[in-house]
Amino acid sequence: MKGPARASGRGSLLKFVPPEEVKNVRGSLDLWEYVEKVMPVVKEVKARGLEAVKKYNKAFDNYEGCVSLSQEDFASYSKESLVSLFEEVLEQLSAFHKQTAPKDSAFSSKGVRAVTLWRPVERLGAYVPGGLYPYPSTALMTAGVAKALGVKEVTVATPPKFATSEVMASAFLASKVDSVLAAGGAHGVSALAYVAGAHKVVGPGGPYVQAAKLLVSVDVPIDMIAGPTELAVIADSSADPEEVAYDMLAQAEHGPTSFALLVSTDEGLVLEVEKRVKGEEVEGGLYATVVRDLEEAKRLVSELAPEHVSVYAETYEPPVAGAASFKAPSPFLDYSAGPNHVLPTSGWAKARGPLGPVDFMRWTTLVEVFPEAADLLKLAAELARLEGMKYHAKAIEYKLSKIL
Template sequence: MISLELPRARPNDFTKVLPMVEEIIREVREGGDRALIELEERFDGVKLDSVVEDRVDELASRVPRELRDAIDHIYEQLVEFHSSIKPRDFAGRSRGVEYGVVWRPIRRVGIYVPGGGRAYPSTLLMAGVPARVAGVGEIYVATPPSRIDPVICYISKKLGVKRLYRLGGVQAIAAFAYGTESVIKVDKVVGPGNIYVQAAKFLVSKDVGIDGIEGPTELVIIADESTNPRDVILDMRAQAEHGPATLIVLISTSRELINEVANELRSDENMYYLVEVSSADEAIEIANELAPEHLSLYVRDPHRYLGRVVNAGAVSLGRTPPAIIDYAAGPNHILPTNQWARFRGGLTVYDFLKPIMYANAEEPGEELVKSAMALARHEGFELHARSIGVRYGWE
C-alpha cells in the first residue's frame, strides 16, 4: 500500500499492556525460579526443569564451520569499530585544580535476545561485542526456550558469557532486574523485543539501567535522480521483513523515481510512504523531524549532507544497504525508534561505561575559592562556604 503523505509520529504506547506486564513482574519478584518456570509454560508452552541452559558447549559445536567463520569475521569488524570509539581517560589542570575523568565498565549486564518463531543471534553480537570491548566483567544472556539457536551458544562462548538463560519476554527482563535463585541480578538490561518486552524495560528502569525503548523498525531513504530504483525497492522491502508495523519512507526530489517505486510496491501488503520534495535541503529537514532509526542518504556526495543530519539512529551512505549495518558494517542495529533519536543514539561501547569525574583542589586559585564561597552563601549553604574558607585559610 502506498501513501503520498508524510507519516504521523508513532508514540510507543504501552498503556494497553502495562497492567499485564506489571503483574508478570510482580510474580517473578515474589515467586523466583518457580514463577519463571510457570510463566514459560504459560507463555512459551515449554516445560522446564531449570531456566539455566547447560548445553552451551554441545549446541555450539553443532554450528557449521562456514557459519562459524562468518560469525568470527563479523565479530572482528564489530570489535574494531567499538575499540576505535572507546573513550580514553582524561586529565587536565586549570586555576590550580587538577581534574579529569576515568571510565569504568558496568559490572554486570543482561542481554535479551528475542526469539520465538525466529532466532536473532546478530542481536547478541550487536549487544555483546561493545559490552566486551568496554570491559564488562559479567555478561548474562536470556533468550526464549522454545528454540535455543546453536549460533547463540557459539557467540556466547566467544563473548565469555557467564550464563545463558532459557527465558523469554517480560519474565526475562524481570529476572534480570530483580534476580532469582538462578538468575543473577544485573546492573543494566539491553536488547530489543516486542511491546511487552519494551514495556517491561520501561517499568524496571527505576531499579536497573536500560539501553532504551526499541521498536518497531524505521527506515527513511533520501534519494535523488541518480538513485537506482531497484536498489531502493529492495532496501524498502528488506526492512519490511520486520513486520507490518515497520515505518518505511522514501523522500525524493525525483518524481520519476517515486512513480517507478510506487508502481513496483503498489501490490505489497506493507505500508510505504513516498514523498516528493523540491530540494535535498527539504528532504533533510523532514528526516530530522522524523528522527528515524535508519536513515539512508542515497544521493550524490552523501558526505555533504551527513553533516546536516542531527536526528537518526544510524546512517547508510550512498549505495550502502541499511541491511549491512544490521549485520556487519560496525555500527549497531540496536537503535532508537519512535523519535528517540532526538536525544539518544544507537547502542555503543559508551552504554557499558561510566565516567567517574575527579578533582584535586589542594591549592586552588584565590578567585576560584572566593567564587565558590560566594555562590554557596547565595544559596544559603553557610557551612559549605565555611568548609571551603577554613580549608584554604580564608576564615
C-alpha cells in the same frame, strides 16, 4: 513539487502521504498502554524471582524446561562453523567499537585537577529478541561487543524456543556470553534485572520488551527505547529503484509495528519503487512522499528522527537519525559493517545515537585541589551561602583555611 495526488493502486504496498503527514507514519503506538500491561509481570518477577519467570514461561511460551543455561550448556549445542562465522563478524564489530570507545582524560585549571575515568560495567544484561527466526546478530551486537570492551559478566535473556538452538548457541559461544536465561518478553527483561542482578540492561525488542525496560529502569539503568524498527530513505533521481525497494522491504519485514518511508525529490522514482514492492509480503508499513528538494527531505526526516536512514542521492548531508548509510543498504549496518544495529526509536534519535561503547561503560570524575584554587573555593562558599547550605559553606571554608 507535491506528492502524487492519488491513492495507491490495488495490490500496492506503498501508501502515498503528503509531506505534512510524514510525522504520522510512526502510527499510534502508545508505549504507556504496554507499560500498564506488563507492570504486573515486572512486579511479580521482582518479588518472586525465578519462580515467577518459570510461571510466565509456561503461560506465554508453554515452556517448562531449564531457565538458566551455562557456557557448558550452550557450547554443547553450538556448531563450529557457525562459531567461526560469528567470530569473523565480531572482529569488525569489536574493532569499530574499540576505536570509538571514550578514553580517560585530565583537566587542570586554576588549582584544580579533574580526571575522568572510564571503566567497563561489571555485570551487563542483554536482551536478544526472537520472532519467527532467531537473531544471532543481536547477540553479537550486545553481548559480543560488551565482552570485547571488557565487561566482566554478561547474561543474555532470549525466548526459550531459541535459547538452545544451534544458531543462537553458536552466537553465545562466539560472544563469550557467561550465562543465558531462557525467557523472552517482559519477564525476560525483568529476569535480567531481578534474577541475574544486571547493573544495566540493553537490547532491542517490541513494545512489550521496551515497556518492561522502562519499568525496570526504576531500579537498573537501561540503554534506550530500541524498537519497533523504523527506516526513512532519502533518494533523488539518481537512485536505483530496485535497491531502494529492497532496503524498504528489509526493514518492513520486522513486523506490523515497523515502517519504511521513502522521501524523494523524484516522483518517477517513487512510482518505480511502487512497481517493485507490489505483490511482496511484509507486515510493516511502506510509505512514500515527494518533496521539492533534498533540503526539505532532510528537514522532514530530521523531524521524524527515525532509527535508520538510507541516503541514495548525489549530495549527502545526514539528517537526524539513529544511524545513516550513504548508498548502502541499511541491512548491511544490521550485520557486519561495524556500527551497532541497536538503535533509538520513537524519536529518541533526537538526543542519542546507536548502542555504543559508552553504553557498556561507567565513568567517574576525581578532583584534587591545590592552593591555587583559593579563588574558586571562595566562589563555591559564596554560592553555598546563597542557597542556604550552611554546612556546605563551612566545609568549603574550612578547606580554604587549610590551604591559605
